[in-house]
Amino acid sequence: MRRIISTEPVHRDRRDLHNLRSMLPFLWEFRGRALLALACLVLAKLANVGIPILLKEIVDAFEDPQAGMLVLPVSLLSAYGALKLSASLFNELRDAVFARVRYRAMRRLSTRVLEHLHRLSLRYHLERRSGAISRDLERGTRSVSTILNYMVFSMLPVLVEFALVAAVLLTRYAAVFTLVTFGTVMVYVAFTLTITEWRMDFRHRMNRLDSQANGQALDSLMNYETVKYFGNEVTELARYDDTLRDWEQVAVKSQSSMSILNFGQGGIIAIGVTLIMVFAARGVVAGTMSIGDLVLVNALLLQLFIPLNFLGVVYRQIKYALADMDLVFKLLEREPEIADRPGAGPLVLHGGQVRFQRVDFYYQPQRQILRGLDLALEPGQKLAVVGPSGAGKSTLARLLFRFYDVTGGRILIDGQDLRDITQDSLRAAIGIVPQDTVLFNESILYNLAYGRPGASRAEIEQAAQMAHILDFIEGLPERWDTVVGERGLKLSGGEKQRVAIARAMLKRPRILVFDEATSSLDSHTERAIQQTLAEVAEDHTTLVIAHRLSTVVDADHILVMVGGRIREQGTHRQLLEQQGVYAEMWELQRHERDVPVA
Structure with missing residues (x-):
């Protein structure tokens, strides 16, 4: 000693x-x-x-x-x-x-x-x-x-x-x-x-x-x-x-x-x-x-x-x-956990195809999140992933952005393993609207322009219009110079999400990820933005992560995740006909919408 x-x-x-x-x-x-x-x-x-x-x-x-x-x-x-x-x-x-x-x-x-x-x-x-x-x-x-x-x-x-x-x-x-x-x-x-x-x-x-x-x-x-x-x-x-x-x-x-x-x-x-x-x-x-x-x-x-x-x-x-x-x-x-490999090159985009091949992942070894996950997202396709809380849905977005590396299997974009390309080029190709939108304690203009700092004022206003937030901004006393507060606390949840949607649209990425993107919106605004999102996603590879099933009924393909595995998949109609987990979730959510407020 x-x-x-x-x-x-x-x-x-x-x-x-x-x-x-x-x-x-x-x-x-x-x-x-x-x-x-x-x-x-x-x-x-x-x-x-x-x-x-x-x-x-x-x-x-x-x-x-x-x-x-x-x-x-x-x-x-x-x-x-x-x-x-x-x-x-x-x-x-x-x-x-x-x-x-x-x-x-x-x-x-x-x-x-x-x-x-x-x-x-x-x-x-x-x-x-x-x-x-x-x-x-x-x-x-x-x-x-x-x-x-x-x-x-x-x-x-x-x-x-x-x-x-x-x-x-x-x-x-x-x-x-x-x-x-x-x-x-x-x-x-x-x-x-x-x-x-x-x-x-x-x-x-x-x-x-x-x-x-x-x-x-x-x-x-x-x-x-x-x-x-x-x-x-x-x-x-x-x-x-x-x-x-x-x-x-x-x-x-x-x-x-x-x-x-x-x-x-x-x-x-x-x-x-x-x-x-x-x-x-x-x-x-x-x-x-x-x-x-x-x-x-x-x-x-x-x-x-x-x-x-x-x-x-x-x-x-x-x-x-x-x-x-x-x-x-x-x-x-302290060495970064996620680093570019020596000789890693930029992502070469063709159509924006995304593939998860036998992906395993855990945050801690004792708690497995994803188990042998396979999914394919074709260019121009809208793929929805639904399931109960804790199923691993939001983990998909984190892995796609390479915030973490998979512990098994691999993720490919246009045939290129994410670990073989630079992180900057990968993230430049993906736009996201997260479930919990956090804004800078700056003006609305600064937060919107953050999606593409070199964008013109006309492009920023167009993105705000598409996200149905332009009228709200123009009606504020300080308009575009309104400071949103720490983490955006001066805005409501719906207003923050519309800023996030406009910001993602302004970025003009090839791949779009919507992680509960309309969860804080009222029904009228949600329907308007769903139509906008559908228009924006036409020429994009789009991954929609959702808990509210009404937001994914128009998806080309729907995956139902339970316990880190894909339990069911198909279109909205096909999944209802299977009378499985998706159908049970649909009936439960429809019943909740029909129950009057006491």
Whole structure:
């Protein structure tokens, strides 16, 4: 057990180095700017170290009354002011030059993460918690700016200043000054590293609990109506507060351990400064050092230990940022479940024939969804799939879009296996009207044009007319600029489905899929849209997934699915004559329509 525990810091350090290397490609675009910023940094530190040296000369000049009191100090004071101004100038130049590098890296990483999220499979997005991942991504992207900021503006300047101070001490004074100074630094760094590593566990736990609480809050707000339906506001608040209580306990421990760290750092610096001043004072008394030397040593130490005191905070922030960054790079390293095969080509469409050949599929091995499914959808044909809930009907659409790969058999479009063609070309050939239509929190125009972003306004209006939603849009106070709300909640279920129908029509795909496309429409609108869908589907391969049988009576062929298998098939009339499952469903639904509302 001890061996396993002892290797954990090594593993974490390897992850940190790996993440830092992974960050380098995002900086490469502006490598020239980065080098220029480093040059400004060095010049600023040269000016900084030159200031105490000039201060010594000024003090010594005042001690020598024969040195021309009115001329020499003035020139030295002028040089002193010039060095102060130069240090400030080069620091600001460094910040201005490096700003483009830092913010471009943040932009590139954010875009890369979003691109990768879109590449990940549907299974990942169904299992993830939106609130937690959004908080992790926010912290991870911000961590890039934090690391670049501290490394370029804090770590590197301190290292450069250390080198310059060491050179001054070694060339001007006894070795004891260098030994005490850098001995203090080594003790300080060792203490800081040890305590900070101990504190990192608190930070990881705080991050996890913070993400969990944020996910719970967002989940509660996204299900606002459900919470209200069941009156569970107290339950949601209690769940959220329980997580925050755990977060509070860890945060208090983190703050207490920080106080220990800060006090220890202050004590080490105080002892080091005291020792240096004792040796300097002895040198002045012995006559081996001037008052100016005492001032110089004191100024160098103050100049060195002030950023060193801040270095502990910087180191902790970098470690925290590396922990945050690790979440993002682990996400980027996650391989998509569904990926194009090497050498996959685009789909070559002829008529749009679709075939499921002996297809087996399951989401989990213990729960089989489809069993040896065979179906053929000919070009221009309208095929309907009906059956009870849980029969696997909607799974057909997900497999056709290749959101999942079949676990057995294969799916062909015009003789081409879906696994041998690119996902982009496959999805460009298919249009869908889903049962649960989710819209962007944008205008109606944006949501309609999403079907084909390059479509003209006339084409968009024509699609809206065909979906019988144009009059509704024109009657709104803001018309096409009306914002539909989060997930389209400002529209009714029927209005959202008509937007989805118009969007699918605008896409002009070869293959159409209607997954309960009219389930939220009233009878009058449903009949109108059914006629429109029939017109649109004339030159398309059309798959209709339905529970309401009245929507599929005109289908060329109907499949009845039960338990992942095809139980019956034929036309509407043929299935009624068989007096099987379809006939029972038809009678039951017809009876439900005939029963008057109480």
